[in-house]
Amino acid sequence: MQQCEFPLAAPSANLSGRPSPTTASHVQKTLGGRITAILDGGPTSVGIESTVLDLRPEQPRILRHGGISASSIEQVIGSLNKLESPADAASPGLRHHHYQPIGIKIELLVAESISDLWDSDSGIACWPELVSKLGTRNAPLWVMPDTAAEYAAALYKTLYQIEESGVGKVLVELPPETGEWAAILDRLRRAASSEG
DSSP states (O other): OTTOSSOOOOOOSSOTTSOOOSSHHHHHHHHBTTBSOOOOOOSOSSOSOOOEEEOSSSSOEEEEOOSSOHHHHHHHHOOOBOSOOOSSOOSTTOSSSOSOOTTOEEEEEOHHHHHHHOOTTEEEEEOHHHHHHHOOOSSOEEEOOSSHHHHHHHHHHHHHHHHHHOOSEEEEEOOOSSGGGHHHHHHHHHHHOOOO
């Protein structure tokens, strides 16, 4: 692929609605038996998918937030249309119900709510600061990176680990509502959605 002298696009290596694979083992888990080979180039460095832009209108807009932030794009092409994306799924990954681990309920909560609601029947995915406040409990725990770039790289791997844990519900600490976290918030909200 590195010797290819033109842009190369390929279909996703995951089933619709499932977390995107970031390792060859994730591809094997979701597509094993449906494909004849898997090229293993190691884990992805970005984790979440690409940012998708609609460049047709006079002022471009983001259809799907991804690995390149809106502020980085604006530095290159100027200001983006901040209006919401169209209601129809104009880009992959825009359905409400997407990126969900099978059989796991994901709840997005602020740290204080997690402290109150965490019990042995629930797993938790949070930042190190909250872990130190919660203390030791007999329940699955995923400590998430505290930078947007590292969190994005770890997100789908964590969703696959959550799925394999067998826990029925995971309380996820809500990331900040800032531009660099937009893609992560989008993926977490879709993973937590119960809408079809």
